[in-house]
Structure formats: C-alpha cells, structure tokens
Amino acid sequence: MPRRGLNARQAETVARLLAAADLELREVGPEALTVRTVALRAGVSAATAYTYLASKNHLFAELFLRHLQSDRPPQPAGADRVARVQAVTRHLAASLAASPELAAGVTSALLGSDPEVARLRLRIGAEYVDRFAEALGDDPDPAVVETLALAFSGALLQAGMGLMTYTEMGARLDVVVATILRGTP
Amino acid sequence: MPRRGLNARQAETVARLLAAADLELREVGPEALTVRTVALRAGVSAATAYTYLASKNHLFAELFLRHLQSDRPPQPAGADRVARVQAVTRHLAASLAASPELAAGVTSALLGSDPEVARLRLRIGAEYVDRFAEALGDDPDPAVVETLALAFSGALLQAGMGLMTYTEMGARLDVVVATILRGTP
DNA sequence: TTCTAGATTGGACACGTGTCCAGTCAGGTG
DNA sequence: CACCTGACTGGACACGTGTCCAATCTAGAA
Numbered sequence: 001m002p003r004r005g006l007n008a009r010q011a012e013t014v015a016r017l018l019a020a021a022d023l024e025l026r027e028v029g030p031e032a033l034t035v036r037t038v039a040l041r042a043g044v045s046a047a048t049a050y051t052y053l054a055s056k057n058h059l060f061a062e063l064f065l066r067h068l069q070s071d072r073p074p075q076p077a078g079a080d081r082v083a084r085v086q087a088v089t090r091h092l093a094a095s096l097a098a099s100p101e102l103a104a105g106v107t108s109a110l111l112g113s114d115p116e117v118a119r120l121r122l123r124i125g126a127e128y129v130d131r132f133a134e135a136l137g138d139d140p141d142p143a144v145v146e147t148l149a150l151a152f153s154g155a156l157l158q159a160g161m162g163l164m165t166y167t168e169m170g171a172r173l174d175v176v177v178a179t180i181l182r183g184t185p
Numbered sequence: 186m187p188r189r190g191l192n193a194r195q196a197e198t199v200a201r202l203l204a205a206a207d208l209e210l211r212e213v214g215p216e217a218l219t220v221r222t223v224a225l226r227a228g229v230s231a232a233t234a235y236t237y238l239a240s241k242n243h244l245f246a247e248l249f250l251r252h253l254q255s256d257r258p259p260q261p262a263g264a265d266r267v268a269r270v271q272a273v274t275r276h277l278a279a280s281l282a283a284s285p286e287l288a289a290g291v292t293s294a295l296l297g298s299d300p301e302v303a304r305l306r307l308r309i310g311a312e313y314v315d316r317f318a319e320a321l322g323d324d325p326d327p328a329v330v331e332t333l334a335l336a337f338s339g340a341l342l343q344a345g346m347g348l349m350t351y352t353e354m355g356a357r358l359d360v361v362v363a364t365i366l367r368g369t370p
Numbered sequence: 371t372t373c374t375a376g377a378t379t380g381g382a383c384a385c386g387t388g389t390c391c392a393g394t395c396a397g398g399t400g
Numbered sequence: 401c402a403c404c405t406g407a408c409t410g411g412a413c414a415c416g417t418g419t420c421c422a423a424t425c426t427a428g429a430a
Binding site (some may be wrong): 122149153 | 338369
Binding site for chain 1 (some may be wrong): 385386387388389390391396397
C-alpha cells in the first residue's frame with residue numbers, strides 16, 4: 001500500500017514494482033499478468049511484493065490512478081459547455097485507448113473488495129466527477145454531474161466487456177454528452 | 186452450457202445445479218460460493234458441473250439472465266414517457282435489490298472472457314435496451330436509448346462497487362432518467 | 371434380458387492467489 | 401568497527417479454478 005510513511009528504500013521498491021507491472025501489463029495483458037512475475041521482473045521476491053500490494057486488484061487500481069493523475073488535460077476553456085465536457089470525455093477515452101490493457105485490467109479490479117481497492121475506487125471516481133464539474137462551470141447541476149458520471153462509468157464497463165473499443169468510446173460519448181446536456185441550463 | 190440439445194436427464198442436472206447455485210449464492214454470497222460446493226449441493230460431482238458450466242462467471246451470468254427473464258414487468262402504459270422509462274429502471278432496481286448477491290456476483294462475472302459469458306452478456310444487454318426502447322415508444326432516438334443504457338450500466342457498476350445500494354439505485358435513476366429525457370422530443 | 375451409448379464419477383493435475391514465518395542482509399547508529 | 405533495526409527472502413501452506421481421463425453407472429434399444 002503505497003501510502004504515507006514509506007522511507008526512501010521502500011518507495012524505491014514500490015516504484016520498481018509499479019514500473020515492472022506497467023511493462024508486464026503491456027506485454028502479456030491483465031489476465032496473464034501474475035503478481036509473482038511482476039515481482040520477478042522488479043527484482044524482488046513475491047513476499048515483498050505482497051507487503052506493498054494487497055492484491056492483484058490493488059496493483060491495477062494503483063497503476064490506473066497514477067496513470068490518470070499523470071495525464072490531467074489542460075482544462076478546456078472553450079465557450080461551449082457541451083464542447084468542454086466532450087473535451088473531457090475525449091481526453092479520457094484517448095487516454096484509455098492508449099493503454100487498453102490497463103483499462104481492461106482496472107475495470108474488473110475496481111470491483112474487488114480489498115480495503116485498498118475501495119480507497120482507490122473513491123479517489124478515481126472523485127477524479128472523474130471533478131473533471132466533469134469543472135468543465136460544466138460554476139455551480140453545476142448535481143443531477144447532470146451524476147448523470148455524466150454514470151454514463152461514463154457505463155461506457156467504461158461496456159468497453160471493458162468488449163462491447164465497444166476504447167477508441168470508439170470517444171465518438172460514442174460525444175453523442176451521449178450532447179444528449180444529456182440538451183435542454184439543461 | 187445450457188444450450189440447445191440437452192436431453193431430459195441433462196436438463197434436469199443443469200436445473201439442479203442452477204437451483205443449488207441460487208441457494209448457495211443467497212447463503213454465502215458470490216465470493217464464498219465455489220463451483221464445487223454448488224455441485225455438492227446439487228448432488229453432482231464437480232466434473233459434471235464443469236461439463237455444463239464453463240466457469241464460475243458463466244454460472245453467474247446464466248443465473249442472472251434467468252432471473253431477468255423470469256421477472257419481466259408488465260409494459261408500463263402511462264402517458265408520460267419519462268414515467269414509463271422510470272418504471273423500467275425502478276423495476277430493474279427493485280429486482281436487483283431483491284437479490285443483491287446475484288447482482289454483485291454478475292457484475293464482475295460479466296467482465297469475464299469466456300465465450301459463454303460473452304454470449305450471455307449480449308443477451309443481457311439486449312434485454313435492457315429492449316425494455317428502454319419499448320418504454321420510449323415508437324421510433325425512439327437511438328442516442329437516447331444508448332445514453333439510457335450507458336447510464337444504467339454505470340449505475341450497475343457503481344452499485345457493484347458499493348458506491349450505492351441497489352435500493353438507492355431506483356431513486357437515483359429517476360433523476361438521471363429525467364435529466365436524460367429532458368429536452369428530447 | 372443383454373447390450374451399449376453416453377452421462378457421471380473420483381481423483382489427479384497445473385496453476386494462481388494470498389498468507390506466514392524463520393532466517394538473511396544492508397546501512398545507519400553508537 | 402561492531403551492532404541492531406527493519407527490509408527483504410525463500411519456501412512452505414491452504415485454497416479455488418479449470419482440465420483431464422479411465423472407470424463406472426444407467427436407461428433405452430435390440
């Protein structure tokens with residue numbers, strides 16, 4: 001659990017683990033990735049990996065949150081509210097499309113029941129909501145924010161199921177965003 | 186795989202397996218349920234269970250589809266389009282709330298990659314879309330149907346993650362449905 | 371009644387997860 | 401420099417998944 005209170009050595013170990021997981025994920029995909037191969041790749045024992053990662057699910061969630069945070073878009077400034085929200089969803093979709101294995105892995109990982117996963121789940125959800133709220137401007141209608149967040153989660157789920165690709169997601173969400181915002185102040 | 190081509194004896198075996206799974210699921214929840222305990226409960230060997238069920242995920246998906254199909258509501262007849270769609274989501278939410286273990290189980294199960302799961306996933310998705318389209322009336326706007334479907338999947342996902350209860354889902358979706366339909370013809 | 375196709379069985383297998391613990395090692399402290 | 405704390409190790413464990421196969425039942429056909 002890469003939380004507060006890691007000394008330099010520990011932080012380094014975690015960093016190596018996450019970096020190794022990133023590569024491994026890209027190479028073999030989320031199903032074939034095992035905690036032990038990641039540990040091996042990081043030059044660390046499996047026992048050590050498990051002292052920092054509560055579970056494979058936790059690993060994916062951690063990786064995903066970092067990916068998300070390292071990829072904050074410049075906040076869209078256009079005048080059109082619809083276009084601003086679409087810029088957010090397009091950016092997210094593009095980001096997912098660039099790492100489909102991570103996206104696929106995290107989708108089921110976030111359903112896990114570890115406390116660590118639960119914690120990260122909230123942080124990730126909050127990140128989405130923030131971006132939508134910001135794009136909507138001052139004092140956004142909570143119903144609209146929630147609807148956008150639900151539709152976006154739904155898109156994530158459907159892409160995770162293979163019902164659409166992460167690449168298609170961008171265009172599909174444009175339509176959905178327009179539909180949701182149509183007729184709202 | 187309870188597909189075409191099961192004779193009476195096989196059909197009976199499958200029925201016993203699904204019935205046993207239903208009970209087991211209610212009693213111990215989706216995580217603690219194992220294919221072997223289900224088989225035991227059904228009075229059948231594990232090997233037999235696996236000749237009809239490709240995976241635990243497949244079991245959940247099968248169970249869920251049957252639950253869904255056995256619980257079709259009378260099609261809502263009110264004049265108000267919004268109310269008709271809300272009747273659909275309310276019914277679905279109530280149905281999920283009545284079997285939270287099944288709902289929780291199927292949420293991650295449907296992310297599985299078995300061919301059997303993929304098949305059932307499509308059927309389940311189609312069921313939702315049908316219900317929404319029917320409630321919207323003649324010649325519904327595809328963008329609206331898709332938006333509703335995505336928002337609903339999102340709600341499923343969030344409930345599956347524990348961000349809301351299946352009981353809350355009904356009320357939350359009322360707002361979402363109203364938001365989506367606001368301003369559409 | 372005997373025969374036989376096909377359903378079922380038990381029990382092994384390889385593999386992954388997550389846990390545990392006694393033992394080792396490294397680097398900063400005295 | 402010797403020491404000691406705390407990170408790290410290796411290797412075991414219990415458990416679940418999903419696969420396989422030779423041996424056994426069992427019900428309907430001949």
